[in-house]
Amino acid sequence: MNFIRFYEICTLMRTAANLKTGESAIIDHFSDSEVSLKLMEMGCLPGEKIRLERIAPFGDPAAFWVSGYCLLLRLEEARTIILDESKVYN
Amino acid sequence: MSPSTRPLKIALIGNPNSGKSSLFNHLTGLNQKVANFPGVTVDKRIGSFRLSESSTATILDFPGLVSLYPSSEDEKVVIDVLSNPASEDYPDKVIVIADASNLKRSLLLLSQIIDLKFPAVLALNMLDVAKRKEIKINTPELKNVLGINIVEINARTGTGIKELKEVLSKADPDTKGIPVFSAKPLAPELLISICELMPLKNEYKAFLVAQQYSFLRSVPEEKKKKIEELCKNSCADLNKMHAQEIVTRYKIIDQIISKVVTTGNGTVDKEFSHRLDNILTHKIWGYVIFLILMFIIFQILFEGAAYPMKMVEIFFSYLPGVIHDILPSGILTDLFTDGIVAGLGGVIMFLPQILLLFAFIAILEETGYMARVSFIMDKLMRSFGLNGRSVVPLLSGVACAVPSIMATRIISNWKERLITIFIIPLMSCSARLPVYTILIALTIPDKKMFGWINLQGLTLMGLYLFGFIAALLTAIVLKIFIKTKEKGFFMMELPVYRTPRWKNVFVEMMEKARVFIFDAGKVIVAISVVLWVLASFAPGDTFSTIEQEVKNTPQFSGMNEQDIQKLIDSRKLQESYAGIIGRSIEPIIRPLGFDWKIGIALITSFAAREVFVGTMSTIYSVSGSSNETKTLQEKMRAERNEKTGLPVFTPATAFSLMIFYAIAMQCMSTLAVVFRETKGWKWPLIQLFYLSALAYIASYCVYRILI
Ligand SMILES: Nc1nc2c(ncn2[C@@H]2O[C@H](COP(=O)(O)OP(=O)(O)OP(=O)(O)O)[C@@H](O)[C@H]2O)c(=O)[nH]1
Ligand SMILES: [Mg+2]
Numbered sequence: 019m020n021f022i023r024f025y026e027i028c029t030l031m032r033t034a035a036n037l038k039t040g041e042s043a044i045i046d047h048f049s050d051s052e053v054s055l056k057l058m059e060m061g062c063l064p065g066e067k068i069r070l071e072r073i074a075p076f077g078d079p080a081a082f083w084v085s086g087y088c089l090l091l092r093l094e095e096a097r098t099i100i101l102d103e104s105k106v107y108n
Numbered sequence: 109m110s111p112s113t114r115p116l117k118i119a120l121i122g123n124p125n126s127g128k129s130s131l132f133n134h135l136t137g138l139n140q141k142v143a144n145f146p147g148v149t150v151d152k153r154i155g156s157f158r159l160s161e162s163s164t165a166t167i168l169d170f171p172g173l174v175s176l177y178p179s180s181e182d183e184k185v186v187i188d189v190l191s192n193p194a195s196e197d198y199p200d201k202v203i204v205i206a207d208a209s210n211l212k213r214s215l216l217l218l219s220q221i222i223d224l225k226f227p228a229v230l231a232l233n234m235l236d237v238a239k240r241k242e243i244k245i246n247t248p249e250l251k252n253v254l255g256i257n258i259v260e261i262n263a264r265t266g267t268g269i270k271e272l273k274e275v276l277s278k279a280d281p282d283t284k285g286i287p288v289f290s291a292k293p294l295a296p297e298l299l300i301s302i303c304e305l306m307p308l309k310n311e312y313k314a315f316l317v318a319q320q321y322s323f324l325r326s327v328p329e330e331k332k333k334k335i336e337e338l339c340k341n342s343c344a345d346l347n348k349m350h351a352q353e354i355v356t357r358y359k360i361i362d363q364i365i366s367k368v369v370t371t372g373n374g375t376v377d378k379e380f381s382h383r384l385d386n387i388l389t390h391k392i393w394g395y396v397i398f399l400i401l402m403f404i405i406f407q408i409l410f411e412g413a414a415y416p417m418k419m420v421e422i423f424f425s426y427l428p429g430v431i432h433d434i435l436p437s438g439i440l441t442d443l444f445t446d447g448i449v450a451g452l453g454g455v456i457m458f459l460p461q462i463l464l465l466f467a468f469i470a471i472l473e474e475t476g477y478m479a480r481v482s483f484i485m486d487k488l489m490r491s492f493g494l495n496g497r498s499v500v501p502l503l504s505g506v507a508c509a510v511p512s513i514m515a516t517r518i519i520s521n522w523k524e525r526l527i528t529i530f531i532i533p534l535m536s537c538s539a540r541l542p543v544y545t546i547l548i549a550l551t552i553p554d555k556k557m558f559g560w561i562n563l564q565g566l567t568l569m570g571l572y573l574f575g576f577i578a579a580l581l582t583a584i585v586l587k588i589f590i591k592t593k594e595k596g597f598f599m600m601e602l603p604v605y606r607t608p609r610w611k612n613v614f615v616e617m618m619e620k621a622r623v624f625i626f627d628a629g630k631v632i633v634a635i636s637v638v639l640w641v642l643a644s645f646a647p648g649d650t651f652s653t654i655e656q657e658v659k660n661t662p663q664f665s666g667m668n669e670q671d672i673q674k675l676i677d678s679r680k681l682q683e684s685y686a687g688i689i690g691r692s693i694e695p696i697i698r699p700l701g702f703d704w705k706i707g708i709a710l711i712t713s714f715a716a717r718e719v720f721v722g723t724m725s726t727i728y729s730v731s732g733s734s735n736e737t738k739t740l741q742e743k744m745r746a747e748r749n750e751k752t753g754l755p756v757f758t759p760a761t762a763f764s765l766m767i768f769y770a771i772a773m774q775c776m777s778t779l780a781v782v783f784r785e786t787k788g789w790k791w792p793l794i795q796l797f798y799l800s801a802l803a804y805i806a807s808y809c810v811y812r813i814l815i
Contacts, residue, residue: 051347056599058354059175061213071382075391076487079496079598086371087210088602090483090496095599 034099037070046102061085116165119199124172126207127233127263132169134266143473147518150182160277182517192326202226208238222285223312242372250368255286291315298342406569416460424453446729451636451722458542470616474608493587495524505535523592531579539717551762642686701761701811760814764807772803
């Protein structure tokens with residue numbers, strides 16, 4: 019996980035874990051191929067819109083609204099979803 | 109293989125929580141567990157139903173799947189069957205059940221089933237939910253694009269079942285489904301060689317075998333080695349191919365969706381569940397509400413069940429006397445009344461409480477509240493080496509450890525799953541409820557604190573909390589000792605809120621009552637009979653010696669007939685086979701404050717805990733006169749220590765006993781299921797040893813402190 023954090027900081031890429039509550043963005047790609055398979059099966063595909071619905075009381079996990087339903091992800095899972103910064107949503 | 113010789117085999121496949129088990133129940137009339145939580149069904153279950161006038165079909169309910177790539181044990185069960193044509197469960201037809209309010213994800217699985225060339229029927233479920241979300245589906249158009257039959261159903265109410273049966277009974281050659289994804293271009297040589305090796309005709313099946321051979325049970329070892337070699341030689345990047353598959357499928361699915369689905373904004377419903385979530389997952393209120401709910405449940409368990417319990421108890425305290433009057437007196441009548449009726453009555457009394465407990469659990473599960481609890485507990489649970497998904501198995505451990513241990517299959521991480529399995533027996537199951545209830549009633553006054561909090565209910569809740577805390581502490585210890593590199597997923601769908609379907613709640617209650625009475629009843633009757641025999645006979649002519657001795661003792665001659673008889677009976681019990689066994693373990697349990705009669709109950713409880721109460725009532729019936737109409741509780745209260753003449757059930761003894769029952773692993777079925785789920789004796793034995801030692805030490809401490 020530390021490696022992924024380091025990578026995030028170096029490249030200044032925003033991940034789904036950086037979203038603010040209620041904020042939406044577009045998924046660009048994934049940084050962990052194993053987790054990404056599961057995520058994609060659940061409907062988190064590149065190009066799909068993702069919105070952070072709420073965060074659990076102790077800061078983890080979080081609920082995302084994606085492809086028509088509410089998906090619960092741990093932050094370490096959400097962190098592997100890299101967002102597309104060129105398209106901004108509100 | 110003509111349909112007249114062999115019934116049609118149908119498999120029910122679908123996403124988690126899409127309504128498979130509901131549909132299964134409607135078709136077969138069986139009572140498969142239904143709840144609003146993904147991952148309720150964790151094993152296959154077979155049933156049969158009348159398909160048409162002349163034919164029957166067998167149907168298999170399976171655990172839910174997101175796709176044909178399993179990531180936990182329950183999902184592997186499905187792949188094992190679908191990938192093995194030699195399996196006796198291999199289906200002739202597949203019903204894919206889809207959640208219409210989330211069609212996109214359902215179509216992923218459907219498209220994979222179609223590509224495996226299974227004759228498939230799409231059962232479009234949850235249309236009522238879709239309607240509330242203002243989602244409209246153009247079914248005829250969908251049928252055209254997919255090339256398979258579609259039936260609109262409501263698995264909750266049973267609408268559309270007739271149409272579904274009609275479609276299933278027709279052999280429809282031109283609704284095979286239009287292939288969606290072609291695996292061949294990704295790794296042509298590899299797939300051809302696997303097809304030859306297995307042998308297989310379907311390339312997509314070969315593609316799945318290439319990805320999953322390592323855990324498929326149907327692939328023999330030597331073929332696994334060959335496939336491994338083939339994969340290595342071909343240099344195919346399997347993960348990448350899997351990713352390509354998903355992306356390609358979803359691309360096609362998106363096109364289909366845009367053609368057949370129209371979405372409104374459906375705000376009313378979303379608004380409501382959003383507000384409710386705001387409260388139920390709030391950083392303070394979320395936990396407060398959870399605790400209040402638990403508190404209310406335990407209060408009602410005591411207050412609400414008290415009246416019906418009293419009735420059953422009184423009924424069973426009069427029954428032996430009545431039976432004695434009707435039946436001719438003799439040894440068989442004694443066996444029947446003192447052995448069976450007493451043993452069974454002792455347990456049936458707790459039926460109202462157990463029914464209430466199961467009703468509460470069913471309601472919490474049906475509304476979708478349990479999933480919210482997993483959400484707010486995941487972080488906390490993880491600091492104990494558990495997973496948010498451990499919450500539901502742990503909480504349902506309050507009902508019974510056996511299904512809860514099976515329910516841990518939804519936890520994909522082995523370490524988190526093992527810890528959960530290990531600590532589930534510490535959650536006080538419903539079999540402990542009778543033991544707690546009777547001991548609490550003996551020691552805690554039936555008073556109200558502040559005028560409304562039932563003290564007995566509060567003590568009961570304390571015992572459950574004690575078990576839970578012991579479970580968490582155990583988890584911390586295990587977390588240090590078990591090592592793993594595996595990553596744990598949490599990833600799950602948050603189900604929508606639903607009003608509980610009262611029929612489901614009722615069916616669940618009745619099912620549990622049936623299991624409780626018949627399964628536990630069988631054990632209890634058997635043990636009661638054995639116990640009665642052991643308690644009514646003694647080696648040699650010990651009994652007549654006792655009678656002589658008592659009658660010839662001058663001290664006793666002044667006593668009246670009844671008291672002398674009582675004295676003889678209790679001496680007899682002490683010298684009987686059961687008494688010998690009990691007294692032989694007395695030195696071990698003496699430090700915990702237990703006498704030899706409790707010792708007998710401890711031994712019989714190893715078959716199942718609820719036997720405790722039955723044993724107590726059998727023992728006290730044998731030693732008491734049969735025309736007494738005292739309830740078990742009164743008998744226990746009257747019980748005196750033979751040497752000191754003081755009451756046996758002092759608070760110290762009662763609490764020590766309760767703590768012992770809260771911890772000790774006194775359940776054969778739990779050991780057996782842990783053996784099955786962990787695939788070996790290592791963990792059940794460690795668990796047995798650990799829990800027995802812990803129970804002994806904790807009881808000892810409690811007894812020392814309170815005495
Ligand atoms: N509103 C509505 N609810 C439904 C319908 N069908 C099923 N349900 C509910 O959906 C929930 C899940 O149903 P189950 O039958 O347990 O689903 P399952 O597919 O067996 O779930 P798993 O075994 O966990 O994979 C229950 O609360 C059902 O009452 C439907 O057509 N409409
Ligand atoms: Mg099910």
